[in-house]
Amino acid sequence: MKVIALVGSPRKKGNTDLLIDKILEGAKKAGSSTKKIYLYGQTILPCADCRKCFKELKCQENDDMQKIYQEIDDSDVVIFGTPIYWYSMTAKMKLLVDRLRPYTVNNKLRGKRAVLVIPSDEGPKACKDLIKLFANIFNNLEMQLVDSLCVKAHERGEVENQPESLEKAYKIGESIGK
Numbered sequence: 001m002k003v004i005a006l007v008g009s010p011r012k013k014g015n016t017d018l019l020i021d022k023i024l025e026g027a028k029k030a031g032s033s034t035k036k037i038y039l040y041g042q043t044i045l046p047c048a049d050c051r052k053c054f055k056e057l058k059c060q061e062n063d064d065m066q067k068i069y070q071e072i073d074d075s076d077v078v079i080f081g082t083p084i085y086w087y088s089m090t091a092k093m094k095l096l097v098d099r100l101r102p103y104t105v106n107n108k109l110r111g112k113r114a115v116l117v118i119p120s121d122e123g124p125k126a127c128k129d130l131i132k133l134f135a136n137i138f139n140n141l142e143m144q145l146v147d148s149l150c151v152k153a154h155e156r157g158e159v160e161n162q163p164e165s166l167e168k169a170y171k172i173g174e175s176i177g178k
């Protein structure tokens with residue numbers, strides 16, 4: 001299996017990042033190859049609704065999304081990690097999600113598995129609406145949402161003091177990595 005993780009938090013070693021690391025550790029243990037991409041280090045232009053992807057089946061914008069598309073295409077599982085920002089995803093994750101539009105016509109995401117990693121100050125209760133939002137997106141793309149991890153955390157790296165969250169993350173990794 002190939003697992004790709006998209007880190008949609010600007011904080012390296014933040015909660016999203018650390019939870020994703022644990023998932024990838026479990027996935028590796030289960031035999032998968034893994035890759036992590038920090039979206040905040042990438043140039044991702046907004047979707048311009050040019051609709052060229054409808055004809056060409058791929059995005060014509062020349063930015064870092066081209067290599068991210070390749071990584072996504074080559075993967076079996078895609079982890080979307082974003083802290084809750086104002087009851088939604090971060091701006092950078094939204095830029096990426098908007099750029100998934102070519103997949104509505106090339107169907108290359110069909111059957112791939114998705115995992116959500118969502119830390120927030122308020123915790124799992126506040127996470128429900130964002131899970132629903134992503135579930136609609138995955139449904140449209142014919143991806144299968146196999147697991148989601150919602151964790152209450154505020155400070156950078158706070159999840160390191162939550163063995164149960166790290167354990168959950170590791171187990172998700174083991175299960176998707178098989």
Ligand SMILES: Cc1cc2nc3c(=O)[nH]c(=O)nc-3n(C[C@H](O)[C@H](O)[C@H](O)COP(=O)(O)O)c2cc1C
Nearest residue numbers: 009014015016083084085086087120121122153154
């Ligand atoms: C701009 C901004 C908006 C936020 N909005 C919310 C929110 O609506 N609900 C919430 O529970 N936490 C909110 N948070 C808190 C983050 O979700 C929380 O600190 C999270 O642990 C950060 O994850 P990270 O360490 O991966 O960056 C917000 C944080 C920022 C910076």
